Amino acid sequence: MPLRLLFVVHGLPMGNASGGVEVYTFSLAEELARRGHHVLLFCPKLKGASPPPMKGVSVCFAPDRPAESPLLNLTDPAVETAFEDAVVKFKPDLIHIHHLKGLGAGILSVCRDRHLPYMVTLHDFWAFCDHVHLYPGAGVRTCTDSEDGRKCENCFLHVHFRGLTARRKNVRPVSDFIRLRRRFILDALLSAECLIAPSEFVRKRFLAEWKELRSKIILVRNGIVPVSAAARAPRHPPIFGFFGGMSEVKGLSVLLNALESLPHPPPLQIYSADRSILMNWLRTEKYDASLGRSLRVRGKFQRRHLNRILSGLDVVVVPSFVETFSLVAAEALSAGKPVIASRAGALGEMISDRVNGVLFSPGNSMELANWIGRCVSNRRFLNRLRVSDSIRTVHDAATEMLQIYSKTLMRGIPIHPFARRQHLHLPKKISDKFTYLKSAHRIMQQAEMLRSQGQLNKAITRYQRILRNDPSHIIAGYRLAICYFEAGGLAAAEIMFRKVLDLISRLSIKISTEAYEASSAFYLAQIRLRHKDAGDGIRWLEHCLKIIPYHHRARTLLARINISPSSDISDIR
Incomplete structure (x- = not known):
């Protein structure tokens, strides 16, 4: 029935x-x-x-x-x-x-x-x-x-x-x-x-x-709906593919950092619905300059073309920080393509390490670079990554x-006759507080828009307005410090970044603050290095890496200082 x-x-x-x-x-x-x-x-x-x-x-x-x-x-x-x-x-x-x-x-x-x-x-x-x-x-x-x-x-x-x-x-x-x-x-x-x-x-x-x-x-x-791709030996160099948007959880920056560290990056095709935003981001972060012709941003695609797209790839990379299932990995395996994936969430259940793909630690661009390099240099290794045919279908x-x-x-569940329900009403103190937070958020959005347009003084005024109402507002303080830094006010920026770190240190729970703490330490390192204080600059870089061990910019800058303490840091993104 x-x-x-x-x-x-x-x-x-x-x-x-x-x-x-x-x-x-x-x-x-x-x-x-x-x-x-x-x-x-x-x-x-x-x-x-x-x-x-x-x-x-x-x-x-x-x-x-x-x-x-x-x-x-x-x-x-x-x-x-x-x-x-x-x-x-x-x-x-x-x-x-x-x-x-x-x-x-x-x-x-x-x-x-x-x-x-x-x-x-x-x-x-x-x-x-x-x-x-x-x-x-x-x-x-x-x-x-x-x-x-x-x-x-x-x-x-x-x-x-x-x-x-x-x-x-x-x-x-x-x-x-x-x-x-x-x-x-x-x-x-x-x-x-x-x-x-x-x-x-x-x-x-x-x-x-x-x-x-x-x-x-x-x-x-x-x-999944099974995907069939044309069977063929991997190209040399193999073509790698990434499917996903700009969400940080998908780990695109981890993949790009890994490719940057290779002397001869292999071709990478990126399929993303956010193509225009992604292209601007690649230019801002200078990935387009460092990776050059090896990078291809393809934009949106129709799912009916997925067979043809996967036929044009040799390896699919899934560098996510968390996955509860991963449609991308399942479809790649279904098409007979090995997957290089982070050992994150459900990916470890789908991929057998060195059987139908390889696994690396989430966020570790150096380990990912090693596996990509091995796939490029060792064709026998890539050929050995056979794909399981036991992919579960939607059928x-x-x-x-x-x-x-x-x-x-x-089990027999009684269906009760309908009458309009009473909807949940929140306590007034909660709704009032959310109204205040929403108002402050609007001012933050205005300030961000002004900053992106280069109107730093107007942006600074708005961040200061938020801080007058709440001197403990960590993100407003952090954004204000960046405005000072971009405007050339290094002394004011240093004071503000130190204040942000002090506010973070007062929190008993620091989830969601790591990015601001690490980034503040990185900016302080740049300020100290511009003041020719290499010792203090290195200490701040080490503090940044203690919070986020795979912080690419901090690692790059620290390596440059260790090679030549008088290096110019102006081109570090």
């Missing part, structure tokens, strides 16, 4: 601008529809784009949001009402929630309060992490324990408001909100029929965070999911 299935997801696959979650959810929906089941996708409205062609799958769009905010990510009455209407009209047998970013966790409570049968696939860590991927950035290690949310304050302020501060009265309402959000989502997850983890890494991390979910989580690995995943759906529905 055909099932009526309602999928909830945060987007549809649009070229390669989509992530693996959207592609997998859409592929699963199409496979289920091909088998005769009725599938409706509920997702945010697409902005300036048409939905992809769909085979037997219907789509219902949530209403537009005025803007993203942490409050709407918890509960959005307009979205919840639209979701209730979709449930009433479609009358699903089962609701399968894949992702709630852009929709709000309130959808979970709609299902729970209405006693609707629902399950959740935990594609990432959005349920309890504001960074989504447990990665605070700057090349530091991922978060392994939030200490029941106590470590989340800095990340929350950083992600939503660029508002890191050492002032406790600004942090307290944030702590209250984090506790409220965690309890709200955990209660809703506990009411689900089951929770699906796409990898053992995800399952273990959720259980480390919420032991109460132990009886709920089952392992069901994602599947396999759909078969297993149907078994789970059937078992769930056999």
Whole structure:
């Protein structure tokens, strides 16, 4: 008997601008529809784009949001009402929630309060992490324990408001909100029929965070639409490929730093939806000059062309800091291409080291450079990297999911009649504090725009305005110090950078501050070196590397000083 299935997801696959979650959810929906089941996708409205062609799958769009905010990510009455209407009209047998970013966790409570049968696939860590991927950035290690949310304050302020501060009265309402959000989502997850983890890494991390979910989580690995590429011997030199955007968690800078360190970098093709932004970034960071003709930025591609694209590559590189599944790695292996990947999250479950690829430590560009160099110089080694043919397909995943759906529905879940729900209302002190933080964030955005336009004096005025209201605002102080540095005021910049380091030292938890601490130390090293104080400059560089061991610019500058203490540092990016 055909099932009526309602999928909830945060987007549809649009070229390669989509992530693996959207592609997998859409592929699963199409496979289920091909088998005769009725599938409706509920997702945010697409902005300036048409939905992809769909085979037997219907789509219902949530209403537009005025803007993203942490409050709407918890509960959005307009979205919840639209979701209730979709449930009433479609009358699903089962609701399968894949992702709630852009929709709000309130959808979970709609299902729970209405006693609707629902399950959740935990594609990432959005349920309890504001960074989504447990990665605070700057090349530091991922978060392994939030200490029941106590470590989340800095990340929350950083992600939503660029508002890191050492002032406790600004942090307290944030702590209250984090506790409220965690309890709200955990209660809703506990009411689900089951929770699906796409990898053992995800399952273990959720259980480390919420032991109460132990009886709920089952392992069901994602599947892919098989990709076939023309079989051929690797070229010499081999052509490497990278698929992904500018998000730091994808590790593109790690790959580029690795190529820079090689005497003869092999060709690299980058497929990214952010092509224009990426090209500007490459010019700003001087990668285009250092890597020259070996670098090719291809931009967007249609997924129907993926076979041809992978046929033109010999090795795919996945240097991510965190992966919960990695569609890119799975599709590359399916096409018979070996993968060089970081030993991060689920990648270690998919790739057998030196069998169908090689693994390196996340963020370690030197180790990655060694493996790339070996693939280039040793054709026999590259030929030995045979690819497993046991790649799980979306057909396999759909078969297993149907078994789970059937078992769930056999338990018999009562459907209660509908009545409009009372939406969650936040305490006034939390909403008032968020209004203040949002106002400060707007001023930060104005200052950043002015700085990018070269209007440093106006940018300085705005950063000073934020600091008058909150002298402990770490990011405003850091940005102000950079403005002073760029304007040539080295003395003022040095004072401000030292103040930033002092503010960071007062924090009991330093997650999300590592980038600012390391970068402040790097700027202080440059200032001291310009004052011909090599000893102090080296000490600051060593401090920077103590925080972020693979800080490429600090390593480059330190190596140059060790070779020639009087080296010019003006061209270090």
